[in-house]
Amino acid sequence: MNLEVPSSDYPNPSVVELAEAFYQVSVTPGCPVIPSIVNACLSIELNLKSLMVKYKYHNPIRSTAVISGEEIEITSGQVIGDRAPQASHKLSQLLNKIPTEVLPEFEKTLAQVHSLSIAELENLLQPFDSAFVDFRYAYEMPSKDLDLPGLRHVTDIVHETVQNMPTQTILPIL
Numbered sequence: 001m002n003l004e005v006p007s008s009d010y011p012n013p014s015v016v017e018l019a020e021a022f023y024q025v026s027v028t029p030g031c032p033v034i035p036s037i038v039n040a041c042l043s044i045e046l047n048l049k050s051l052m053v054k055y056k057y058h059n060p061i062r063s064t065a066v067i068s069g070e071e072i073e074i075t076s077g078q079v080i081g082d083r084a085p086q087a088s089h090k091l092s093q094l095l096n097k098i099p100t101e102v103l104p105e106f107e108k109t110l111a112q113v114h115s116l117s118i119a120e121l122e123n124l125l126q127p128f129d130s131a132f133v134d135f136r137y138a139y140e141m142p143s144k145d146l147d148l149p150g151l152r153h154v155t156d157i158v159h160e161t162v163q164n165m166p167t168q169t170i171l172p173i174l
Contacts, residue, residue: 027152038136040155051102051106093129105168112164
């Protein structure tokens with residue numbers, strides 16, 4: 001049996017790829033409002049979770065998806081590792097779960113790219129904490145107000161911060 005002790009790359013490139021796909025759909029001109037909201041929220045969620053996932057793919061499988069006429073590669077495969085992301089859709093809660101070994105680099109990049117602190121980002125995320133859950137089945141709920149420009153702004157902030165973070169490889173302590 002071949003047992004590997006995985007190192008972890010932060011942000012996790014496989015999760016960042018998925019976040020990028022949802023981000024691209026959310027900013028596609030002509031995308032209907034509800035799918036844009038759901039995809040923007042999922043992009044934020046996955047970008048934050050890319051800082052928490054502690055695994056790499058073993059024997060990765062590369063596939064492609066076509067989004068707005070552009071082909072995007074997606075990685076999947078057998079997962080190895082020991083820490084799954086938080087099982088939550090609350091964006092500000094996910095922000096506060098970023099592991100201590102990754103948080104300083106996220107804070108530094110957030111300050112450099114957007115001149116924001118973690119507390120300021122948390123305040124921007126909080127109005128959208130339940131947006132993914134609220135809007136993914138929009139037909140089941142009464143109409144709800146949402147600040148679309150605010151969501152676009154915070155989606156861009158999280159996306160650009162994670163995109164600008166240098167990849168860190170953290171080896172497990174044995």
